Amino acid sequence: MMDLFxxxxxxxxxxxxxxxxxxxxxxxxxxxxxxxxxxxxFQGWEGKRLTVSFGWNYDFDTxxxxxxxxxxxxxxxxxARMAAFAGLDPATLIQALLIRYDPGAGIGWHRDRPIxxxxxxxxxxxxxxxxxxxxxxxxxxxxxxxxxxxxxxxHLSGEARHxxxxxxVELDRPRWSVTFxxxxxxxxxxxxx
Numbered sequence: 360m361m362d363l364f365x366x367x368x369x370x371x372x373x374x375x376x377x378x379x380x381x382x383x384x385x386x387x388x389x390x391x392x393x394x395x396x397x398x399x400x401f402q403g404w405e406g407k408r409l410t411v412s413f414g415w416n417y418d419f420d421t422x423x424x425x426x427x428x429x430x431x432x433x434x435x436x437x438x439a440r441m442a443a444f445a446g447l448d449p450a451t452l453i454q455a456l457l458i459r460y461d462p463g464a465g466i467g468w469h470r471d472r473p474i475x476x477x478x479x480x481x482x483x484x485x486x487x488x489x490x491x492x493x494x495x496x497x498x499x500x501x502x503x504x505x506x507x508x509x510x511x512x513x514h515l516s517g518e519a520r521h522x523x524x525x526x527x528v529e530l531d532r533p534r535w536s537v538t539f540x541x542x543x544x545x546x547x548x549x550x551x552x
Contacts, residue, residue, distance in 0.1 A: 371517030407464035452539035485532035
């Protein structure tokens with residue numbers, strides 16, 4: 360999403376429309392629905408959105424990261440396409456998070472955990488707006504809203520990733536997302552046994 364002069368609305372935020380076709384979107388939605396989705400848990404609280412992680416999983420109850428099931432083969436072609444869009448090596452996208460937002464589900468204000476660096480997401484199903492905010496000097500928030508149309512992808516890095524929080528309001532129609540993340544250079548990956 361660009362302003363009138365071709366600059367990104369937020370430094371470090373890049374978007375692209377139609378990263379996948381309508382047919383690929385339907386296959387990805389079926390693939391997500393065919394996984395072991397479970398309600399999102401955060402320090403004893405259970406959210407309305409349903410999630411599953413592959414590659415690595417961050418447990419918000421224990422605040423620990425651990426190996427998850429490997430990223431499934433059916434996600435690898437979209438991972439490669441998302442990596443190309445973001446200018447990343449696909450092998451660096453080590454974590455995949457699949458989410459289904461049923462009607463009434465959203466996601467509150469947050470920044471992705473600091474164990475991750477680049478965040479590359481794909482929006483499927485219903486249109487949503489990704490809202491961004493950051494504190495202004497002197498109080499209040501500076502705010503930006505970016506439309507996430509079906510089949511569009513976004514890449515968060517730099518300022519958009521680290522200086523701004525983001526959220527998605529509750530929707531009245533189903534929405535799915537595929538999010539890949541790279542590890543932060545500050546994260547020492549646990550070794551395999």
